[in-house]
Amino acid sequence: MTAARSILKWVVELKKKSDVPHKGPDWKDRTPRSSVMEAFHRQTRKKGGVVPVQLVETALRACEEYLNTMDHKDIDVSLDTPPAVTERCWEETIQQYYEVIHEGATIQNWKVYAAVCENMLKQLQEANTQLKMEGMRNIWIVKPGAQSRGRGITCMNRLEQIMKLVYGQTTFITDGKWVVQKYIEHPLLIYGTKFDMRQWFLVTDWNPVTIWYYKDCYLRFSSQAFSLDNLDTAIHLCNNSIQKHFVASSNRHPFVPRDNMWSSNQFKEYLNKNGFGNIWEDIISPGMKKAIVNTIQVMQDIVKPRKNSFELYGADFLLGEDFKPWLIEINCSPTMSPSTPVTATLCSNVQEDTIKVVIDRRYEKTSDTGGFELLYKQAKKLSSPKILGTSIVKAWDEMQKMKNNIAETTPATETENNCKRDPGDKVEQDYEVPKFNRTEGIRKVSKQRLQPKSKITQMMILPWSTSHHRIYTHALRMNRVWKQIWTRVSALTSVMRGRPYPLIGINKPSGLPITGKELSFTSLLPELQQRLHLSKELHIVKASNRDCSGLVLLSTCHQTTKYIEDAFVQARRRKEALTSYCAVTVGIPEPAEGGINVALKKQNIGEHELVVPIFHPTPGNFQRKEAKKAVTMYKVLTAVDGCALVELHPLSTFESLLQVHLTVKLSAVLGDHVYSSRLGKVLGIPFCLPAESAIPRIQVLDESLLQKLRFDQKQMWKMPLHLHLHKLSIPPFEMKKSATVIVATPPAYFLRTLDLLGLRVNEFPEADVRKRRNEEMCSI
Secondary structure, eight states: OHHHHHHHHHHHHHHHHHTGGGGOTTHHHHSOTTSHHHHHHHHTTSOOOEEOTHHHHHHHHHHHHHHHHHTTTTTTSOTTSOOSSOHHHHHHHHHHHHHHHTTOOEETTGGGGHHHHHHHHHHHHHHOTTTTTTOSSOOEEEEETTOOTTTTOEEEOOHHHHHHHHHHOTTSSSSOOEEEEEOOSSBOOBTTBOEEEEEEEEEEEETTEEEEEEEEEEEEEOSSOOOSSOOOHHHHOOOHHHHTTSOOOTTSOTTSOTTSEEEHHHHHHHHHHTTOTTHIIIIIHHHHHHHHHHHHHHHTTTSOOOSSOOEEEEEEEEEBTTOOEEEEEEEESOOOOOOSHHHHHHHHHHHHHHHIIIIIHHHOTTSOOTTEEEEEEOSSOOOOOSSOTHHHHHHHHHHHHHHHTEEEEEEHHHHHHHOOOOTTOOOOOOEEOOOOOHHHHHHHTTTOOOEEOTTEEEEEOOHHHHHHHHHHHHHHHHHHHHHHHHHHHHHHHHHHTTOSSOEEEEEEOTTOOSSOSSSOSGGGHHHHHHHTTOSSOOEEEEEOOSSOEEEEEEESOHHHHHHHHHHHHHHHHTTOOOEEEEEEEESOOSSSEEEEEOEEEEEEETTEEEEEEESSOOHHHHHTTSOBOOEEEEEEEEEETTEEEEEEEESSOOTTHHHHHHHHTTOEETTOTTTGGGEEEETTEEEEOOGGGOOOOOOOOOHHHHHHHTOOGGGGGGOOOOEEEEEEEEOOSSTTOOOEEEEOOOOHHHHHHHHHHTOOGGGSTTTTGGGOOSSOEEEO
């Protein structure tokens, strides 16, 4: 959206520039240096090509859709309605935007849309008060989420640079989180130099919220003159921890302090000298107070209140050209080092006055509080609501279950006229279920209650009908699954009989759980034992998880089972892979061959227990068993149009190991409806979302990929997981004998997907398994 708004600004400013001769020759002298017009004048000195006028049309459509969303005019629009600007169109628009803004190109026939753009900007200004100061260079400030004192902060003006930094350098910070903020391109300047303000405030209680505001603050200047042509940190970051490493520029105005710092009193003197005497009391100070109070009120529900404690905060503000303060960030434990004469005095006074508020005033309410003034105190304590967050959703779900168990019929008057009820029938007390959609239900469930309903006959669904339906469905599924398994087992019996060690390999279909109360693989073992005429009970030696298809290894000998399990443990210690998976991925792992060494842990996210990667675990995480080491080797066998056939060799055991590790490589298994939500794409550039914010959902595919698969997004819930355990290597039981390799052919849907995507099946590792006669191999 910032790029679209910038295009409209470019058209409007170019129109103003074309009207300059009518204003007289001295217009440049009357224009402030920091104004939008001056910045535009510097930018248009570059020369470039010509961009088609469709760029302006696309920007107008995007802004119109944005305004409709802000006015909630999109409520009745179907979710299947395509956006006004498609992703492919956005890619072209961004590149053309770069040509116009950064390379000096012009837009063909821009004058046709000048009036329309000006009118659209007026509407955008009403919806976005920061429109004027955000500029049109599309500069963003990128901050590491786990750093302080300005470390790692940079300014960028290209999307691909931001994506590469944020998602390409996971080792730069501890938790992989970044903060990306729109840079204020037109701040208030003092003598042509950028500055920000540090304002202290004290919170002595969170319930009721009590905020103390310090009357004095200080300004921090940059060591270089302000310019948007150079994105160096010495120009745009005012943090003293950054500026102390730079030498003040000789081109900077001589009135700017050499130590890059002013007290608030010095700033007030500057305002008085320049005719802005009431600005501090009327705009700046009230604006900072309002921003602090609103921010703390928002955070009250998140911060856990603790008695006999306090916290001193440092809020950083930036002033716009209209002197309006904008809150940039709030720092916990702000620095109190006497780095300059200004901070040497102020920091000492703040610490002393903090003791007066926290300790002296506790015993004497009328004691002196120094520079602190009581800014805000909540009228009364807030009690925690009875229903919050997921609880209200659970309450809604419970109510819907009750509603689904009630078969609504006609009113009693009609029923009595049309049918006769047996007097001996028992009628349960009837209830009226409020009728509203899920959104309204979440909002109203705490207010509405189930009320007795008169003259309405409703019949409860009998419990036996649900159970009977479940048993019938279970029988159908069991019959279907058993046919799939038995056709594969029958081909094995002749191969496996006569072996000294009873082992049976089965090619399990996808979606069949190994264990469970109803239909599971273990529930089929007794019948399998009878059909194979085995005297001993079968048990599982090695198996894939529920959603995976592929090999399941069975045995009737516990000694054999123990031998194989020990062999797998020793192989993992030697980092030797005895199992091999194949997967169809959306996205191609880079490099094409390598290893993924990322620790994993289980974490509750919402109502789901999911596996989360830990990029930089500490030794304490492993000692406390908060994380487990996990390694996967992989190789891309073939890749076409953003999809790949990948061979995977897990060297560790962990639930959903392969799916989570592939997301680290910005690729997801086709049909993964749990962890694929962690991957996103902006203008064709893939990126990984934080695991804490990615709730499981049906996998979303590009339209071109859906067409190849002959699928529709509405049908994606039917897409099975394309992850198959296709090979197991069993160590020899006797010396001088080779290992036994059991291979399971992928299911039919897997091979069909390879054919539709153009992934050549002949490159599949075991596609020609029947040709390999000289190797001891069992093909399922």
